[in-house]
Amino acid sequence: DSGVTQTPKHLITATGQRVTLRCSPRSGDLSVYWYQQSLDQGLQFLIQYYNGEERAKGNILERFSAQQFPDLHSELNLSSLELGDSALYFCASSVVGNSANTIYFGEGSWLTVV
Amino acid sequence: QQQVKQSPQSLIVQKGGISIINCAYENTAFDYFPWYQQFPGKGPALLIAIRPDVSEKKEGRFTISFNKSAKQFSLHIMDSQPGDSATYFCAASRRGQGAQKLVFGQGTRLTINP
Numbered sequence: 001d002s003g004v005t006q007t008p009k010h011l012i013t014a015t016g017q018r019v020t021l022r023c024s025p026r027s028g029d030l031s032v033y034w035y036q037q038s039l040d041q042g043l044q045f046l047i048q049y050y051n052g053e054e055r056a057k058g059n060i061l062e063r064f065s066a067q068q069f070p071d072l073h074s075e076l077n078l079s080s081l082e083l084g085d086s087a088l089y090f091c092a093s094s095v096v097g098n099s100a101n102t103i104y105f106g107e108g109s110w111l112t113v114v
Numbered sequence: 115q116q117q118v119k120q121s122p123q124s125l126i127v128q129k130g131g132i133s134i135i136n137c138a139y140e141n142t143a144f145d146y147f148p149w150y151q152q153f154p155g156k157g158p159a160l161l162i163a164i165r166p167d168v169s170e171k172k173e174g175r176f177t178i179s180f181n182k183s184a185k186q187f188s189l190h191i192m193d194s195q196p197g198d199s200a201t202y203f204c205a206a207s208r209r210g211q212g213a214q215k216l217v218f219g220q221g222t223r224l225t226i227n228p
Binding site: 002004031033035042043044045048050055056058090092094101102103104105106107108 | 150156158160203220
């Protein structure tokens with residue numbers, strides 16, 4: 001158990017809908033990351049927050065947004081969902097946000113868009 | 115553009131054998147090279163990592179070999195066991211402004227036959 005908690009574990013929704021994925025980082029970790037894992041794209045970095053502030057952005061679609069709250073939990077909002085958004089979404093956390101930090105991954109949220 | 119290329123996609127090794135997975139990167143600014151292990155239904159977990167100032171790092175049965183001039187690094191699993199059967203991902207990240215974006219290879223599905 002990495003200590004990173006993600007909810008929900010599984011989610012099925014229809015195209016055009018909006019969903020929110022929630023993440024609680026490991027105790028003491030200030031940085032939160034979101035990754036998308038799909039068969040065709042592999043593991044892709046979406047976005048990083050550090051202590052409530054956005055630190056880095058990857059290949060995150062404009063329909064997706066995230067935030068980190070004062071209690072350090074994070075939410076990833078996915079809107080106007082398309083079939084291609086079906087994937088496993090991982091949250092991860094680390095103590096700080098610099099290079100060479102060990103990043104701990106949660107078990108993921110399976111999103112199926114039908 | 116894929117910045118980290120991983121091979122092979124799948125690998126079958128007999129119990130007790132040596133498993134070798136290779137990765138090549140393009141961005142010379144990368145300064146942190148971790149390997150992650152992922153079991154079905156779980157998130158990736160850090161296995162071992164290396165910085166470019168050393169050519170080899172060993173932890174138990176796992177060794178990373180790093181060739182900076184060739185921009186390649188590899189994972190060697192000695193005395194491979196059935197419990198090592200998993201998907202392995204190499205990754206790379208670069209130092210910069212308090213951010214850490216891991217760029218992952220496409221993964222190698224390793225099967226250890228008993």
